[in-house]
Amino acid sequence: MSKNHEPSTGSLKSNGQAASLDPRVLIVGGGIGGLALALSLRQLDVSCTVFEAAPHVRELGVGINILPHGARALKSLGLLGELDDIAIRTRKLRYLNHLGQQVWTSECGLWGGHDMPQLSIHRGRLHGVLWRAAQARLPAGALRNGHRLQSFTQDADGVTARFTLADGIKVEERGDVLVGADGIHSVLRSLLHPEDGGIRWQGSQLWRGAVDWPVFESGNVMLIAADRMAKLTIYPIAEGRSAGTRLTNWVMNGKVASGAFPPPRREDWSRPGKLEEVLPFVTRLRLPFLDVEALIRTTPQFFEYPECDRDPLPWWTQGRVTLLGDAAHPMYPTGSNGATQTILDARCLAKLMSELAPEAALNAYEAERLPRTAEVVRTNRRGGPERVMDLVAERAPEGFTCLEDVITSAELTDIVGGYARLVGLADPQ
Numbered sequence: 001m002s003k004n005h006e007p008s009t010g011s012l013k014s015n016g017q018a019a020s021l022d023p024r025v026l027i028v029g030g031g032i033g034g035l036a037l038a039l040s041l042r043q044l045d046v047s048c049t050v051f052e053a054a055p056h057v058r059e060l061g062v063g064i065n066i067l068p069h070g071a072r073a074l075k076s077l078g079l080l081g082e083l084d085d086i087a088i089r090t091r092k093l094r095y096l097n098h099l100g101q102q103v104w105t106s107e108c109g110l111w112g113g114h115d116m117p118q119l120s121i122h123r124g125r126l127h128g129v130l131w132r133a134a135q136a137r138l139p140a141g142a143l144r145n146g147h148r149l150q151s152f153t154q155d156a157d158g159v160t161a162r163f164t165l166a167d168g169i170k171v172e173e174r175g176d177v178l179v180g181a182d183g184i185h186s187v188l189r190s191l192l193h194p195e196d197g198g199i200r201w202q203g204s205q206l207w208r209g210a211v212d213w214p215v216f217e218s219g220n221v222m223l224i225a226a227d228r229m230a231k232l233t234i235y236p237i238a239e240g241r242s243a244g245t246r247l248t249n250w251v252m253n254g255k256v257a258s259g260a261f262p263p264p265r266r267e268d269w270s271r272p273g274k275l276e277e278v279l280p281f282v283t284r285l286r287l288p289f290l291d292v293e294a295l296i297r298t299t300p301q302f303f304e305y306p307e308c309d310r311d312p313l314p315w316w317t318q319g320r321v322t323l324l325g326d327a328a329h330p331m332y333p334t335g336s337n338g339a340t341q342t343i344l345d346a347r348c349l350a351k352l353m354s355e356l357a358p359e360a361a362l363n364a365y366e367a368e369r370l371p372r373t374a375e376v377v378r379t380n381r382r383g384g385p386e387r388v389m390d391l392v393a394e395r396a397p398e399g400f401t402c403l404e405d406v407i408t409s410a411e412l413t414d415i416v417g418g419y420a421r422l423v424g425l426a427d428p429q
């Protein structure tokens with residue numbers, strides 16, 4: 001389907017026509033992006049309804065990061081205090097080689113000179129805060145579980161979305177705009193882009209877990225160690241249940257295949273991981289301060305997820321319909337940007353919806369957000385800021401005596417600093 005494809009039920013209204021007095025936004029997906037959009041629209045007095053496929057809200061996932069510009073958006077929604085209470089303010093990021101030698105370090109959030117903290121948080125708890133805020137702030141009936149989008153049509157006056165309920169009943173909803181915030185397996189994306197090449201995978205599997213673990217360093221540091229063949233990311237996301245511990249998120253990344261194939265199993269955020277599959281990658285790591293095998297063995301349940309994304313799309317918006325968050329630009333987790341870029345999408349779209357006619361708002365939103373997020377997707381594929389760790393591993397596979405002999409500080413700053421500019425961390429506060 002093309003961006004300007006004629007809709008099945010009539011021609012589209014051209015841009016620039018007067019906004020309807022009270023545009024109603026239909027949001028598909030009540031995840032991080034859909035809820036951030038709903039709360040932002042509500043704040044600006046734009047009506048919306050969220051349709052979430054899951055019949056019940058469950059606090060699912062493990063660790064996720066909100067970078068300072070994402071935190072600023074959540075502060076303007078009045079949620080930063082509540083999130084701060086259940087998250088860890090990340091103070092420092094350290095990149096290490098497989099022996100634990102430091103390749104890069106930088107201060108994060110307030111310590112890094114930003115006006116907002118960087119929050120490391122349990123994804124399910126973040127989702128819970130957003131969901132409860134939406135329940136409290138949206139009018140009755142504006143948050144609907146058990147609605148799975150199946151199809152849509154649009155015409156000159158609006159858009160009709162069709163959902164299947166959990167019991168199989170089909171319902172229709174009419175609105176001015178339809179936003180697909182329905183995640184990496186977005187139905188709306190596949191309706192807009194039936195030719196889309198699907199999930200892209202370069203052969204790396206992620207195993208992700210969270211467990212109460214003794215505080216390391218100052219209790220607020222994110223460590224990433226080794227390289228693309230076997231990499232560990234570890235950071236605390238909450239206070240632990242016993243003294244001297246923190247709920248600590250870990251991600252073990254292992255290269256299980258080379259070349260580009262579909263992932264071996266459908267990507268599912270809640271698929272349990274297997275010890276015998278992850279442990280072989282741990283042997284590559286020799287970190288003097290951390291028993292990685294014990295960390296993984298102690299974790300009661302952990303998950304497997306392929307490191308995957310989709311090719312950037314040429315367009316997101318067709319008339320009154322657009323995409324947001326993972327539906328628009330799923331990305332590798334490198335650089336901790338998935339949730340933050342989604343929240344930035346939501347803020348941008350909500351502001352434009354409050355200022356412009358629906359179609360003009362959607363086009364302006366796409367013009368602002370698509371090029372930048374597409375570049376983040378592409379850069380993450382090449383390793384994002386963590387590419388410096390791959391370079392050091394290639395040039396000094398047995399470790400180094402002097403880092404400068406392996407990689408210059410200019411090269412380090414160029415790669416890591418360039419990434420911070422790309423994702424908007426260097427934008428005016």
Ligand SMILES: Cc1cc2nc3c(=O)[nH]c(=O)nc-3n(C[C@H](O)[C@H](O)[C@H](O)COP(=O)(O)OP(=O)(O)OC[C@H]3O[C@@H](n4cnc5c(N)ncnc54)[C@H](O)[C@@H]3O)c2cc1C
Pocket residue numbers: 028029030031032033034051052053054060061062063064065123147148149150181182183184185186187208269270324325326327333338339342
């Ligand atoms: C269960 C779950 C666990 C996750 N755990 C982690 C994690 O531990 N770490 C991490 O970094 N990221 C995790 N993510 C992904 C992370 O939330 C996103 O990458 C990011 O925050 C972007 O948010 P999003 O709103 O675009 O997508 P998501 O947060 O994935 O939300 C998409 C929502 O759309 C709903 N949906 C899907 N299809 C339909 C449909 N046809 N009709 C209606 N609703 C639909 C889904 O149920 C989901 O609630 C998880 C996502 C999910 C759904």
